Amino acid sequence: MIEFRVETTSGIAPYRQIAEQVRHGLRLGILDVGDQLPTVKEVVAMVAINPNTVSKAYRELELEGLVEGRAGIGTFVTRTLAGPSLAAHGELRRTLLAWLESARRAGLDDASIDALVEHAFHDARQDGVA
Amino acid sequence: MIEFRVETTSGIAPYRQIAEQVRHGLRLGILDVGDQLPTVKEVVAMVAINPNTVSKAYRELELEGLVEGRAGIGTFVTRTLAGPSLAAHGELRRTLLAWLESARRAGLDDASIDALVEHAFHDARQDGVA
Amino acid sequence: MIEFRVETTSGIAPYRQIAEQVRHGLRLGILDVGDQLPTVKEVVAMVAINPNTVSKAYRELELEGLVEGRAGIGTFVTRTLAGPSLAAHGELRRTLLAWLESARRAGLDDASIDALVEHAFHDARQDGVA
Amino acid sequence: MIEFRVETTSGIAPYRQIAEQVRHGLRLGILDVGDQLPTVKEVVAMVAINPNTVSKAYRELELEGLVEGRAGIGTFVTRTLAGPSLAAHGELRRTLLAWLESARRAGLDDASIDALVEHAFHDARQDGVA
DNA sequence: GTGGTCTAGACCACC
């Protein structure tokens, strides 16, 4: 069962965080077609937010055609976002974690790592576009 | 001169995006003590947002003691966030860009890369905490 | 300015009725790119429903990429659904109204006309599919 | 035997869709006094919904005095909604299908046809009322 | 003032 976390200090609307975490799960193969999402009540118990906020996230995913709510049963995945590249994730993940470890050893804290990553990715995308 | 970008679709308040980009610049050594931030007018010309929004971002940074507004002149950096680890950034950045390149070659699109990175980092932090 | 109507007896959720009427307007050329939708408050004054219900309709349209809400200004059309067939609408509309008139003269009430239309259209779609 | 269809995406409660389709049948002469409706089990096999939902639709029709449930046997039509205009339906239907065909030839898709029909009918009723 | 979001509580439809 996928687990949700909500950072109230991030400035990102909780319903967006929930929806994004589902999309990430679909992309990483953690969630697959037919899987059931936690019920609204279960999410509420998990992260202490209002049921309507969870419903809003699920409704948005439903409009995107990713999940389907079935009254009285729950909400289920109807489409995955995982591509053929999924097989490569394991190796990439290992390399990335190794990089993270080296950054930590070099004395970078989480905020610095975030800054470095976001900056590098932004530049790379610019290059890709150019 | 630091450049700002604002993603209106991200769901993050524009003033937060501006402030965060300044903090990143301070952390990465792109901005240093004494440097002048773009004036409100310059930012407005750069990213097409309301001047009040820019002022709000600068005010927040001033409250954090990172910058100082001098009436009629501009806003200046008073404190940096770059640590001793700054020297290691160049090498880390190169390795990270290489990783990014390998992810692209493996067929991952931006969204998948985001998902992978966020997931790996979250796990790593959990481990660190544990 | 497009006008909304909400039938509370139809069994269709009001927010769906609002959204559908906007889509129809986009399809019939009544609404075009750049046009402003009524503000939430104006709609509330028009049809006496809760502001949140209107927001829900507009948000759904925004997720579909049809409109864009700009804080402090209003909600604006960003994409039309009108196709090249738009030019033919005038003539088709006239013929359809003539048919309606003949049905009325033959003694059909609104309910019978609805039944006849829905039945004919359903059959026609089946044939089209087959 | 009348056939039912249920659109789960329409936002209309399934029990309303079933009941409405029976009323349409009564209006178009497809169902007549004495005819038996499909049993709940048959409907369930036809459209894959919960038996309770079918029962609710039949109960509503019974309250309207249109059908009568006979325990252990089935549900039977007790009143028709077809008027004297029924004789004219054939010709009207043919003309309507011809109109539909011309709309298709003009390049309109189903959604555009829906928009045009609903808009024209709404206007016509307004005129009639006025 | 406008849209965006969250909370709280309620009712309905479906299983």
Place this chain on the structure above:
DNA sequence: GTGGTCTAGACCACG
């Protein structure tokens, strides 16, 4: 019990 919807009231970000 589960999701879907509406109402009411509140706060925030933006212009």
